[in-house]
Amino acid sequence: MKALVKETPAPGLTLREVDVREPGPGEILVKIRAASICGTDLHIWRWDHWAAGRLRPPVITGHEFTGVVEAVGPGVTTPRVGDHVSLESHVVCHTCYQCRTGKGHICQNTRILGVDIDGGFAEYATVPAENAWVNPPDLPWEIAAVLEPFGNAVHTVYAGVGVEGRTVLVTGAGPIGLMAIAVARASGATLVVATDLQPYRLDFAR
Known part of the structure; x- marks a missing residue:
């Protein structure tokens, strides 16, 4: 698949061919239909002080995106293949104190799609199923892509x-x-x- 990758610790991004990762347990494969550009993506593209202190290339960028569930991994019951989804970008660990006491929104080990792990500026993205929010099928893609910042x-x-x-x-x-x-x-x-x-x-x- 084609993906926009931060390949090296320098300004710019590279459009390249990468393998599609099959979903593992608790994961889904999403065929991307639309993505939006966050200010964070501009930091990454420019490779400013923040980006240099946070990213560890190579990584597929993009954390505001939407698409259709193409496949699901073992144990996934929702969403289902064919569902239209928007993706929450914060991936939590489920093992820290905050996660184990119902406060995963302040997980100590939060990773962000498109920053710490591969994101959605690609033809496909493999993400945790719990990060997918199912949308009505008639919701326009350009709106579904910005539900995360909304x-x-x-x-x-x-x-x-x-x-x-x-x-x-x-x-x-x-x-x-x-x-x-x-x-x-x-x-x-x-x-x-x-x-x-x-x-x-x-x-x-x-």
Whole structure:
């Protein structure tokens, strides 16, 4: 299959042919239909200080993606072959204290698809079945590809005391900030104020 790979510790990415990994126990094979570009992917492409301190090439990049389940590994009952799925990018260990006490969202050993392990800028991706969220089959691929960052926006808006009838300040009108504006409006905020230093982002917010 074709995949976009960070092959060496240097700027850029390489489009190359790689083998498709068959799903093992608890895993699924997804045929990728769409992917979106996160700011993290730009860090990786540029090979800046953050990327140099985090990545261990080679790795297939991309952590915001969607597709169709092509095959399932042993023990997988859901999702099923043919399901349309979006992928959660955080892969947890299930063995640390946090995981064993029901707090896997703060797993000590979290690995991220497309950063620590192979991701979705490819024709296929093999991922844990538990990281797949089944979508309605009529959900457009371009929307399904951004459910992971959209989830960040929803979580942020609902993490506080509630926005109904309140004024909300969104600091930073990047993609997730724009999503947070929409979530806050849909959730009953009376006024949403957005700030940013980039004029083109403020235009998007307007």
